[in-house]
Amino acid sequence: MTQIISSLAEISAPYDTLFCDLWGCLHNGVTPFPEAVAALQGFRARGGKVVLLTNAPRPARFVIESLDRMGCPKDAYDLVVSSGDAAQDAMFAGALGRKVWHLGPSKDDGFFTEIPTEWQGQADIERVDFDDAEGIVCTGPFDEANEVPEDYRAKFLLAKTRGLPMLCANPDVVVDMGDQRIYCAGALAVLYEDMGGEAMYFGKPHPPIYDMARRKLAAIGGGDDGRILAIGDGINTDVPGAAGEGIDCLFVTGGLAHDQFGADQKNPDPELLRAWLGARQTDPRYTIGTLR
Numbered sequence: 001m002t003q004i005i006s007s008l009a010e011i012s013a014p015y016d017t018l019f020c021d022l023w024g025c026l027h028n029g030v031t032p033f034p035e036a037v038a039a040l041q042g043f044r045a046r047g048g049k050v051v052l053l054t055n056a057p058r059p060a061r062f063v064i065e066s067l068d069r070m071g072c073p074k075d076a077y078d079l080v081v082s083s084g085d086a087a088q089d090a091m092f093a094g095a096l097g098r099k100v101w102h103l104g105p106s107k108d109d110g111f112f113t114e115i116p117t118e119w120q121g122q123a124d125i126e127r128v129d130f131d132d133a134e135g136i137v138c139t140g141p142f143d144e145a146n147e148v149p150e151d152y153r154a155k156f157l158l159a160k161t162r163g164l165p166m167l168c169a170n171p172d173v174v175v176d177m178g179d180q181r182i183y184c185a186g187a188l189a190v191l192y193e194d195m196g197g198e199a200m201y202f203g204k205p206h207p208p209i210y211d212m213a214r215r216k217l218a219a220i221g222g223g224d225d226g227r228i229l230a231i232g233d234g235i236n237t238d239v240p241g242a243a244g245e246g247i248d249c250l251f252v253t254g255g256l257a258h259d260q261f262g263a264d265q266k267n268p269d270p271e272l273l274r275a276w277l278g279a280r281q282t283d284p285r286y287t288i289g290t291l292r
């Protein structure tokens with residue numbers, strides 16, 4: 001059974017590296033959580049490395065700029081690796097062809113303009129109108145504050161009929177932006193697959209983002225899988241992703257599923273927690289209410 005803990009420091013000694021999720025763990029899309037920041041700073045102060053492993057569809061530079069705007073201190077982490085980074089690799093490698101239609105808000109334009117060093121000078125990716133596209137890059141709804149996946153059913157029917165593959169740059173289905181729950185690219189990709197379309201994923205829980213994190217971690221002197229702890233609030237992303245990679249996981253109940261474990265968000269009710277995990281046939285090694 002999962003071990004419920006009250007602080008990261010209780011169980012962090014055997015680990016050299018954290019793969020820590022962002023939304024729901026370190027921040028709520030608007031502001032960082034002070035206790036979570038302090039926990040990561042404490043882990044690094046004793047010599048550990050922190051990789052912020054996020055399903056954000058933007059390359060790492062833009063994620064870091066967002067953290068800076070929120071006021072998240074840079075001494076809370078060593079690296080940022082995003083689903084956007086891993087999905088970019090696939091796009092520039094030609095997974096969709098060279099002409100793509102971008103389904104997503106303008107804030108994600110960096111997915112196309114921030115070309116990784118290893119892909120500079122290679123064949124260009126051209127953003128085109130839907131009618132001219134060889135594939136779809138989905139970073140989310142155009143209007144994430146107001147749209148739902150069903151708004152795209154007619155467009156997806158046309159795309160499926162044309163056999164257009166979809167590259168999903170963020171496998172998350174929903175995230176909480178402050179007090180508002182919004183749909184992510186993963187929700188659109190699920191609908192497209194349900195309609196018979198093809199979707200490709202590169203973020204958590206899928207291997208490419210973990211492979212990239214390991215490569216970047218090795219470059220700064222880390223990387224022993226047995227000494228990596230994954231932290232996240234996604235029961236369908238963070239938890240199975242860690243299990244698939246053979247990495248211990250600390251599940252944060254105070255994120256997406258915060259209303260399932262009793263009134264005290266920091267201290268999940270053990271019986272409610274175990275029943276909820278049992279219904280999902282999953283058992284992360286550790287559980288905590290909020291990262292602290």
